[in-house]
Amino acid sequence: MKENRPAALVFTEDACHLIAMGWQKYLKKMRGVLSRRGRERDEIDDLMQDAVVRLLEFTEQAVVVREPEAVLVRTVQRLALNHDRDSHADLYADQPVENLGLLDFGPGPEEVLAGEQCLEEMRKTLDAVNRRTREVFFMHRLHGLRYAQIAERMNMPVSTVEKHIARAMTVLLEKQRREMQGHD
Numbered sequence: 001m002k003e004n005r006p007a008a009l010v011f012t013e014d015a016c017h018l019i020a021m022g023w024q025k026y027l028k029k030m031r032g033v034l035s036r037r038g039r040e041r042d043e044i045d046d047l048m049q050d051a052v053v054r055l056l057e058f059t060e061q062a063v064v065v066r067e068p069e070a071v072l073v074r075t076v077q078r079l080a081l082n083h084d085r086d087s088h089a090d091l092y093a094d095q096p097v098e099n100l101g102l103l104d105f106g107p108g109p110e111e112v113l114a115g116e117q118c119l120e121e122m123r124k125t126l127d128a129v130n131r132r133t134r135e136v137f138f139m140h141r142l143h144g145l146r147y148a149q150i151a152e153r154m155n156m157p158v159s160t161v162e163k164h165i166a167r168a169m170t171v172l173l174e175k176q177r178r179e180m181q182g183h184d
Contacts, residue, residue: 026072137168
């Protein structure tokens with residue numbers, strides 16, 4: 001049965017220099033952070049090894065590190081991001097998005113214009129009914145509200161909402177019938 005304990009960090013002689021400098025507490029802390037963020041044990045080991053190598057390279061440049069925890073956190077974050085990016089390289093296109101032949105399934109400009117004109121015609125037609133009838137109709141048809149929701153918002157019974165919708169539909173259907181007769 002596999003034990004569920006964190007793997008011990010294995011340091012080279014050069015890495016012992018980092019430990020002597022007080023980096024060990026930060027390395028353990030970062031292992032915990034990576035583990036809580038859902039990283040697998042092997043991935044954590046790889047990231048920590050890479051981080052130690054980077055830190056060694058950094059300290060060998062005789063640079064004084066004032067905020068060792070911040071340096072380690074940033075190093076591990078960048079390594080994790082690079083690992084994620086590299087492991088999903090197949091998801092990225094090698095050309096600008098402007099050059100990709102992306103499909104747009106939304107309505108074209110002509111369809112948008114036709115829809116706007118249709119809506120404007122409906123508004124003009126419904127000007128023949130009272131304002132509340134028009135509001136109730138558009139709340140239902142354009143905003144997708146149910147009769148009960150409209151009744152609550154407009155402070156009226158559901159039966160009144162039904163009557164407003166029926167009145168608006170009657171006016172619109174009558175206009176459509178007149179237009180159809182005019183085209184025959």
